[in-house]
Amino acid sequence: MSQQIDARQRSYVHYYCPCPDVSKSNNNTGEDEEEDIVESIPDFDVNSPRIHFSTFPISKLYFCDDCHQIRCPRCVQEEIVCYYCPNCLFEVPTASVKSERNRCARNCFQCPICQNTLTVVASTEPPPPQPSASSNSSASTTSGAPYYLSCGVCRWDSQEIGMTFEKATGLALQLQKTEDERPDVKEFDHLKDHFEKHLRLSAPSTTLPSSLLSIPGISSFSNRYGGGGFTHPQQKSDDVAKYNNTIKIENDDNLVHDLVQLKDVNQITTLTQRMNQLSDQPYKVERLQPQRIHLRTKRVKRCRSCRHILIKPEQKAQATRFKIKLVALNHIPKLTITSLPKLFLNQSTEIILKFSNPLYEEIIVDLALKKDETTETTEYAKIKLLAPHFNITPYNEVWEYDEQDFNISSKGRPSSTASAPKPDIGIYERRGNYTSVKIEITPLAEVDELKVRESTPTTKSLFFWTVIGLGPVVNPATVKPPAPTRSPLTNNNSNVAPTRTNIN
């Protein structure tokens, strides 16, 4: 019973994005190039470890309308739309992001011990309101000053390091003075002044928008994908004068002496704590200070070949809607495994795959394991597609409101909206906007994870491979099923059955 659940949880359908093979897949228009696409999409080996990095569940994929191709998270270009603080959800204008060093400028701080958010607490509780308060009533404290920060998780508070505030708001501003006095900040400002002159003189006219430049590492993207005009920094450093550092920090000889004398390891900071305070990375826990919280971004995602926008979120930081949302879930059929009985060695089992059509038009699906083959025998299993060619009726929003159609009453009986009255071989069920087909699998090897590769071209000539993981294969001869020895990443005994669906 638990193995059944385990097998079901380990089963998946992942889609393959051929972005590593950049030269082969370009924007084909489609109808007349079906054979070309068949030839051009290379046969891929499910057993290679790199497959794990090229296959994605459909929820993570995007679809470019212009190129008519699937795009994966690795092959989209990102641009920053807005910055916001993940704690106060306040949108920070792009201009002040740089001056605030990508951190929240309000009251959001991170506990130096456990990296959770700190709350602002008053030192003294204001007294409860008296029912009869006269103007002469003794008020012990007017407000709760001084304020301090307190962590709800590890019970750390800023009074331990002597950090208190006079007002409850604008804490970052109150800390601004001490922050500007830090040696690393002063040094960085000097460096900026030194290089700013040269930057302005030799400013290249970049074709990239400035929002792209704020992401580190995006320059390598632009060089690779043909964004010209961004000059290499090495060319600039030739004519820059030598920089002499102005700030000198003394070596702390006492530190070594103190560390040697330590008895308790809890007095030393952990690596995480040290790396969160990059300015001085203290060894002693007393020298840790609460850091302001890093900002998060909302990003626009673009297709890498045609620069068409795939995802465009709304400008407001708190909105979760999207102005443009071209996700694969709305354009290509979604494959799910409806029934997965336990796979036994040398025993032929039928699994049922459900293809859902998200479009408003009918699509015709052609499945194939290899090129135009419907059966395949690899060393791991024998696979037979029982329904290589079928169509899926379009999606109709009326079904959202009509609950009757969605109730699964009896298996195999087509509803009134089904098209083909005559029995189709291999088609298990045709209802609403989905069709379920049967695939017969006979595992020949006892493996931890059985993978099946299918390729699916659509009649608008969209073609994609899918990898279907079916979970472990059990040898009925043994009393207990073998415990999985290797993780699915390394153990790639998989059935590769490329199926192609043609979506019309």
Next chain:
Amino acid sequence: MEPPIVYYPRSEYIETDTGNKVSRKSVICGSQNIILGGKTIIQTDCVIRGDLRRTGGGHAVVVAIGRYCLLAKGSIIRPPYKTYKGIFSYYPMKIGDHVTIGEGSIVEAATIGSFVHIGKNCVIGRFAIIKDCCRIEDNTVIPPNTVVPSFSIYEGSPGMFVDELPECVQDLYEAKTKDYYSKFQSKDS
């Protein structure tokens, strides 16, 4: 993998006009202060404390739950409390639409947005704010006063940000909760 059809004994659940399915074995306190959005499922051994309300007369809503929500077995929903200016009071709690709360989870958050998936055995601390389209993995402990921004995955104890959710998560969770509701069927036992 498609989720299977889940059957429940017809006698155990009450089905309201708006399609809510509430188990008789759940503990619902103060049901006049609880609002269920419609087509919400409350399973066995759930505890909803609608009786913990702030003092003051009138008809106050303590717990408001949206549509197509799922409160799995053994989950506990109680409103958060605070002592402010010497007065102890409970604050109302709002849960959005299409929210799944896993088995055994304890939720004391101030607000939970829509399209949220909370895993099993989670503890959501007091006055936590979970925005729309988030995912809290199993066995996570969210500390009090945490803000979980949209499209994030939180995991661990204390819950930390680990990953971002894809943009289509709204459609995904909506379809998942509707699918679960349609597959949660009664059976005469």
